[in-house]
Amino acid sequence: MTTSPLPIQTARAEDFDEMGRLLNLLFHHGLEPEAHETERAIFEPERGLLIRDGTELVATAAAFTRALGVPGGSVPAAHVSMVGVAPTHRRRGLLNALMRRQLRDIRQAGEPVAVLWASEGRIYPRFGYGLAAQRLQITGDTNELRLPAPTGDEGRLRLDRPTERLADLARIHDRVGADRPGWSARDDRWWRYVLVDPESQRDGATERRVVLHEGPDGVDGYGLFRTKAQWEGTGPRGLTTVDEVVTSSAAGYRAIWRMLLSIDLARRVSFLRAAVDEPLLRLVDEPRRLGPQLVDALWVRLVDVPAALAARRYATDVDVVVEVTDDLLPENTGRWRLQGGPKTASCVPATGPADLACDVRCLGELFLGGTGLTTLADTGRLRELRPGALAHAGPAFGWHRAPSALEVF
Incomplete structure (x- = not known):
């Protein structure tokens, strides 16, 4: 050491x-x-x-x-x-x-796992961290964006101060986050961290506001945002900055975004932590007008390889032996047999030959389900030792929702 x-x-x-x-x-x-x-x-x-x-x-x-x-x-x-x-x-x-x-x-x-945001992406791979979740930075002109017209009753929207509706925000976040890899649990301390809103850090914008969606079963979605006035010779060019949009219903998602994209005097929208599978890109009529830019979000490091791999679930049944190298934590080096599926998983030392080989950084990239095994194999950093192993294990490591990250910590 x-x-x-x-x-x-x-x-x-x-x-x-x-x-x-x-x-x-x-x-x-x-x-x-x-x-x-x-x-x-x-x-x-x-x-x-x-x-x-x-x-x-x-x-x-x-x-x-x-x-x-x-x-x-x-x-x-x-x-x-x-x-x-x-x-x-x-x-x-x-x-x-x-x-x-x-x-x-x-x-x-x-x-079993460590996670971080990197100020520069080149810093942490040498310590075994792999890029596990990416995000989209969205900056668009709202004059160029249209959503489908409402079909039927899409519920009701209400505006409030976020701190006044903390119980609703926490309940919705927990419900939606249970099915979203990459989200971190928030207790009261972390909600205060997320919602702190000193005037000196607003850069001339308003205080943060929340729009809540009420559906048939009560409040089922929220959006955190602020606005900033700007005027040009041709008229208003205000900016709506969106921090989070979290909903458990499609109607709530559509209604919240319809409001955020149609605020009077605001002609631009910024949403810097959108998921790579953000539904907004499938709702607007001109998704290229959102200007999505793909950048890194969460970097993950498996600290205890068998415990970490056994802690997640797999999209399809998988039985594979992976040969792992870890220069910093040699306890992780060796052959591990991973058996798992949608309901259970186990990972134990293996005595037989390996099907795949990679370093611990690769496992970090795979861990949240956002990176494909074949992608890493194409870089040369993951090797297929048994023909057919990639085709067998690849679908298992994916997930039905892409990983994302809501807040920088």
Whole structure:
């Protein structure tokens, strides 16, 4: 194991402000007191790691304890965040030492999976993280977008402040998220983190609002959004920024988007965390006018390979032996027999020959069901050792919904 030239310490609660100052410097943020306090509420000091040079804090990493949605269920996952190294101490092996220590700590904590958002995609593959979920960034001109006319009763919409309807938001999020790989569980602390809305961070826009859809059985959908005024010589060019649209009914989804795309004086819409299978692209008459741009979202690292593979479900029955290599956690290296299907799964050491071979990064890319085995085989990073193994196992690793991610943590 690579060790840091400077000692790694476990954080204390009183280190949070100093960590925040370093991270604000690294990510070019100003200090916003209200947001800072919501971040303090989710901080878990015992999961924070620090490196000091004398008394100066020069590197940090942390993790949050949350459940992550996976195909067919959820799994305890370390949500890695607050990672950074001071510009005065780059290229000294500090990040390498922190990430290796953190992976060991996560495994000892019994979490089979780690997940993160990457500031730059090239950073984390060397630590075994694979790109498991992507997102669409949508920016469109609402004058160029039309939805089908309502057919029958599509329910009722109401506007409110999100904090006033937290119980409805949480209930809908939990219901819909149970069938969406990549969504993270939200308790009260995390809802406060998601909904914090300091005026200094609005960039001239309104406060965040929620539109709720009421169907025959009550509230079954919501959309979080804000608007910003802008005028040009030709008239209004306001912007509607959408944070989340979460519904359990097709009628609710259509009704919410119909409103969001027709707000008076708003001519543009921005939705930066749309799912790759976002239904909106199949509703509007000119999907290219949404300008969808595919970018990365969640990076996943299998910390305990057999436990992780047994924790998810598989779209079709599968029985395959995978030879795995893991340079950082050698406990994962070896041949593993995966047997599973839509209802159950198991993964145990195998004695027979392997059908497929890959490194642990590939397993992270496959884990949420958004990447195909044949795609990875075409890169050369996953190898078919038994003819027909790809055709057999490939459909099993997929899922009926693409993975997505709602909030950056």
